[in-house]
Amino acid sequence: NAGVTQTPKFQVLKTGQSMTLQCAQDMNHEYMSWYRQDPGMGLRLIHYSVGAGITDQGEVPNGYNVSRSTTEDFPLRLLSAAPSQTSVYFCASSRQDSNQPQHFGDGTRLSIL
Amino acid sequence: SQQGEEDPQALSIQEGENATMNCSYKTSINNLQWYRQNSGRGLVHLILIRSNEREKHSGRLRVTLDTSKKSSSLLITASRAADTASYFCATDRSWGKLQFGAGTQVVVTP
Numbered sequence: 001n002a003g004v005t006q007t008p009k010f011q012v013l014k015t016g017q018s019m020t021l022q023c024a025q026d027m028n029h030e031y032m033s034w035y036r037q038d039p040g041m042g043l044r045l046i047h048y049s050v051g052a053g054i055t056d057q058g059e060v061p062n063g064y065n066v067s068r069s070t071t072e073d074f075p076l077r078l079l080s081a082a083p084s085q086t087s088v089y090f091c092a093s094s095r096q097d098s099n100q101p102q103h104f105g106d107g108t109r110l111s112i113l
Numbered sequence: 114s115q116q117g118e119e120d121p122q123a124l125s126i127q128e129g130e131n132a133t134m135n136c137s138y139k140t141s142i143n144n145l146q147w148y149r150q151n152s153g154r155g156l157v158h159l160i161l162i163r164s165n166e167r168e169k170h171s172g173r174l175r176v177t178l179d180t181s182k183k184s185s186s187l188l189i190t191a192s193r194a195a196d197t198a199s200y201f202c203a204t205d206r207s208w209g210k211l212q213f214g215a216g217t218q219v220v221v222t223p
Contacts, residue, residue: 004155031209042201042213043156050208058210090155094209099144099163102211104155 002026006091006105013081013112021076021108023091029103030096032074033058034066036087037107043090049074050096081112119202119214127222132189134217136202137182143205145178145185150199150216159187159200192221 007022025032033048035058045058049068063085065077074093078085088109092102120135136145144163148156160176162169162185169176175188189196199218203211 033209035211035213040215042203042215043211044213045210048210059212092156096208098208099161099205100209101146101158101161102156102209103158104148106155 004091004093004103004105006089006108008108009106010109011111013078013110015081015083015112017081018077018079019081021078021089021091021110023074023076023105024072025074025091025093025103026072027093027103028071029093030071031100032068032091032093033102034064034074034076035090035092036060036085037090038087046076046089078110083112086110086112119200119217121217122215123218123220125220125222126192128193130192130221132192132196132219132221134187134200134219136185136187136214138185138202138204138212139183140204140206142180143207145176146203146205146211147174147176147185147187148201148203150201152198156201189219192219194221194223197221 004025030051034046035043037043047066049055088107090107091105094100094102146161147159150156162178173190178185199216201216203213
């Protein structure tokens with residue numbers, strides 16, 4: 001099993017450009033989420049989904065959109081990139097039960113100039 | 114806002130020594146989880162301890178939870194160079210929406 005796969009691994013954007021970070025999992029997990037990790041800080045939750053067609057905001061949702069059309073995929077869209085969105089982005093998935101560990105991808109390192 | 118706060122921020126030890134790091138949090142939780150992150154990689158789940166549990170073991174790892182003090186500790190016994198990583202605690206208040214601390218950087222020298 002591949003687990004959680006994120007693409008691309010690295011990306012450089014100019015301010016104002018848009019892009020989509022891809023996340024796919026092959027574990028049939030209902031729950032998926034996106035986090036960002038900034039230097040000196042822990043991960044912060046951007047958006048999450050409890051199943052296909054259902055998404056909700058996390059702690060830092062501004063500037064990001066998500067959709068969940070299938071169980072496997074949970075893309076994160078930056079509509080108009082800003083330098084403050086320079087970060088490392090992690091996707092995670094888990095079973096939709098209480099007390100479940102999260103399975104993380106290896107991250108996308110995004111720089112916005 | 115960060116729910117978990119780890120202490121210390123950095124820890125340097127020699128192989129064979131034990132490493133202890135602590136995590137404090139602010140509000141009630143369903144569970145508390147510890148993760149490891151190697152440089153340039155994603156987070157790997159180590160241990161999940163539920164709010165009604167006080168101690169849990171997994172191999173060389175021992176986690177304690179004191180809900181009255183809102184704190185947890187992670188002990189790595191007989192450390193190895195491969196244990197060099199950042200360690201994060203994360204609190205789960207509601208269905209997988211984790212709140213992470215800033216992490217403890219552990220360096221184990223041979």
